[in-house]
Amino acid sequence: MTSSGGATGIGRHFEKGKKKKKIPPRRRRRRRQRRLRPELSARRGASGRARSAGQAPSRATAMAGAGGGGCPAGGNDFQWCFSQVKGAVDEDVAEADIISTVEFNYSGDLLATGDKGGRVVIFQREQENKSRPHSRGEYNVYSTFQSHEPEFDYLKSLEIEEKINKIRWLPQQNAAHFLLSTNDKTIKLWKISERDKRAEGYNLKDEDGRLRDPFRITALRVPILKPMDLMVEASPRRIFANAHMYHISSISVNSDHETYLSADDLRINLWHLEITDRSFNIVDIKPANMEELTEVITAAAFHPHQCNVFVYSSSKGTIWLCDMRSSALCDRHSKFFEEPEDPSSRSFFSEIISFISDVKFSHSGRYMMTRDYLSVKVWDLNMENRPVETHQVHEYLRSKLCSLYENDCIFDKFECCWNGSDSAIMTGSYNNFFRMFDRNTRRDVTLEASRENSKPRASLKPRKVCTGGKRKKDEISVDSLDFNKKILHTAWHPVENIIAVAATNNLYIFQDKIN
Amino acid sequence: MEVQKEAQRIMTLSVWKMYHSRMQRGGLRLHRSLQLSLIMRSARELYLSAKVEALDLEASSPPAACPDPRLHPPREAEVPAASAPPDGEPPSPEPMDTQEEEEEAPPRAAETLARYSPRPTRVSRKRRSSSLSDGVDAGLVPSKKARLEEQDGAEDASSEVPDRLMPPPAQAEGAFPNLARVLQRSFSGLLSRGPVAAPTAPPARDAKPACRPADPMLSVLVRAVVAF
Numbered sequence: 001m002t003s004s005g006g007a008t009g010i011g012r013h014f015e016k017g018k019k020k021k022k023i024p025p026r027r028r029r030r031r032r033q034r035r036l037r038p039e040l041s042a043r044r045g046a047s048g049r050a051r052s053a054g055q056a057p058s059r060a061t062a063m064a065g066a067g068g069g070g071c072p073a074g075g076n077d078f079q080w081c082f083s084q085v086k087g088a089v090d091e092d093v094a095e096a097d098i099i100s101t102v103e104f105n106y107s108g109d110l111l112a113t114g115d116k117g118g119r120v121v122i123f124q125r126e127q128e129n130k131s132r133p134h135s136r137g138e139y140n141v142y143s144t145f146q147s148h149e150p151e152f153d154y155l156k157s158l159e160i161e162e163k164i165n166k167i168r169w170l171p172q173q174n175a176a177h178f179l180l181s182t183n184d185k186t187i188k189l190w191k192i193s194e195r196d197k198r199a200e201g202y203n204l205k206d207e208d209g210r211l212r213d214p215f216r217i218t219a220l221r222v223p224i225l226k227p228m229d230l231m232v233e234a235s236p237r238r239i240f241a242n243a244h245m246y247h248i249s250s251i252s253v254n255s256d257h258e259t260y261l262s263a264d265d266l267r268i269n270l271w272h273l274e275i276t277d278r279s280f281n282i283v284d285i286k287p288a289n290m291e292e293l294t295e296v297i298t299a300a301a302f303h304p305h306q307c308n309v310f311v312y313s314s315s316k317g318t319i320w321l322c323d324m325r326s327s328a329l330c331d332r333h334s335k336f337f338e339e340p341e342d343p344s345s346r347s348f349f350s351e352i353i354s355f356i357s358d359v360k361f362s363h364s365g366r367y368m369m370t371r372d373y374l375s376v377k378v379w380d381l382n383m384e385n386r387p388v389e390t391h392q393v394h395e396y397l398r399s400k401l402c403s404l405y406e407n408d409c410i411f412d413k414f415e416c417c418w419n420g421s422d423s424a425i426m427t428g429s430y431n432n433f434f435r436m437f438d439r440n441t442r443r444d445v446t447l448e449a450s451r452e453n454s455k456p457r458a459s460l461k462p463r464k465v466c467t468g469g470k471r472k473k474d475e476i477s478v479d480s481l482d483f484n485k486k487i488l489h490t491a492w493h494p495v496e497n498i499i500a501v502a503a504t505n506n507l508y509i510f511q512d513k514i515n
Numbered sequence: 516m517e518v519q520k521e522a523q524r525i526m527t528l529s530v531w532k533m534y535h536s537r538m539q540r541g542g543l544r545l546h547r548s549l550q551l552s553l554i555m556r557s558a559r560e561l562y563l564s565a566k567v568e569a570l571d572l573e574a575s576s577p578p579a580a581c582p583d584p585r586l587h588p589p590r591e592a593e594v595p596a597a598s599a600p601p602d603g604e605p606p607s608p609e610p611m612d613t614q615e616e617e618e619e620a621p622p623r624a625a626e627t628l629a630r631y632s633p634r635p636t637r638v639s640r641k642r643r644s645s646s647l648s649d650g651v652d653a654g655l656v657p658s659k660k661a662r663l664e665e666q667d668g669a670e671d672a673s674s675e676v677p678d679r680l681m682p683p684p685a686q687a688e689g690a691f692p693n694l695a696r697v698l699q700r701s702f703s704g705l706l707s708r709g710p711v712a713a714p715t716a717p718p719a720r721d722a723k724p725a726c727r728p729a730d731p732m733l734s735v736l737v738r739a740v741v742a743f
Binding site: 156158159160161163184246247249265266293294295296298315348349351352355402405406408410411 | 525528549554
């Protein structure tokens, strides 16, 4: 059941509803030991980041240095090498297998993916192998379950897709893990827990669960817990439904660990994690007359430390920061981030490509990053009139916007992510390329997620796209880019230099080479 | 002319995309519908502006003639004469106004025609209906053309005049030449491949049937807005 990459479909091992997975006995001891070690502190302070006990201290220190002190070690100076690839090799990709979201948990030990088929696959990082001290743990399938099923809205006569739009982990409070997953309409809270004991010796049931003949019960006995093969089960704990008229685009867990927000095209709701039958509407931009609609909400996120602050972005490329203390319905924003449009770069499609597809706070909470179609911008929360950094992701596509409109690519929603120390950012592009920007050195690199170079520990070669003039050797021309291969979802391990990149139905995991 | 053709192609493509997004699993996406309507509006404005410019050139207007007919003296004089509200085209049209206008265009056009039929140089504020009434663009909105013919047979003959005097959208001012350049540049590759390419050339296989029934498409657009 635990596939270690290669040609195994990541979404293949699933059962509907509650999923139990047997784990071979040899791994049981290891897991028990792990459970005994001090758990990772879930709440991250503003000053520093908690570190899992299993990580190599030297690496974490190096990362901290890279972020804080302007040390040259940054996004570009990483030596990224291939680690694993998950998913089928077939050319023929089933729609349901396309990965629609990727998310590390707070410790980075678990990695969740959601797909268009409504499945959630969770990978767990194996512990480091003592016989190969330099090799870091691989991610293997830990649990797979069907989170959402296709539904039908009979009132609107519309099918509700099962596609997982977003997954967000909750900070870990006990031995179990919790995550929120959402499709277009319904958010679900899942508990992923391990079980290695079962009760035996019931009075009315025998070992197989059959009822015992009452006449043969002659004595009462106390059931006892007996060890058994470790099982991982995922069970739905809460279902938050019927609160969104439009499609849910994002969810974000609050730093108070008790509430979360969910945003659709026109409204943002605030939920308590325990309460499913009510939510509070905190933002509503729906005009009284829908013909006056000029923009929609595209993403929303809570501040990582201030539980009263959240931001949301619009299809016009603007970001609002709201303080929930000011009023129940955050009609008025506290801050409004917008970059004045450069009239010289205005074009036919400029209104379309300025929509923000993702907004992410830095771990420190000082900055936020927004991704629009052609660029990624870093904003200082203290400066509203322009971003502190603008990085071009694929500027060479500016002249191709008409074709990209024709093939619908212009509507693609690219996500972006920070590294653990906020010193580097990553986002996807086309042709299975993804981009990394080092904020300290201002350098960037284009890398490719491909099976061709997927030998273990093979270094990733930087790729270059020819942007006019003569095409040099090793460069790829803009016309030969494959727009069907797009990397929309990426995730960076919260502490270490491990990245997960979703390329259609494959999940690539790369890591920084250890010197 | 090239700009005009491309703008027309984008408009058709947008309509086709809107029509198809209705059949998409999971229903219409508000964000996508909004984006499509924005593109369609921009394309329409570009198309109409290009048309005005082309006609101005053809008519070999005096050197003082400005490509922007709003600066044309006759136009200025006739604005008060028009019965339609002066802000028939809002300065920043809402994304959904495309559909609204299409929906309302025929009756309003008829009203205008009835009132101003004796005047050869009347100003039609119904840009869409009047500009599309000549044969060249009939493919875009055939139903509108048919209605106009029924109502006033002479409309076709005089349609060019209102076209010339038709006000381009307020937004296009200043941005228009730039837009045109950008479009021309980006489309030059496509056009050189096949200048006589069908105006509706969506990449998908089922493009043909989708582009034929223009009228259902337009009503779909209206419904799309109403749905939200």
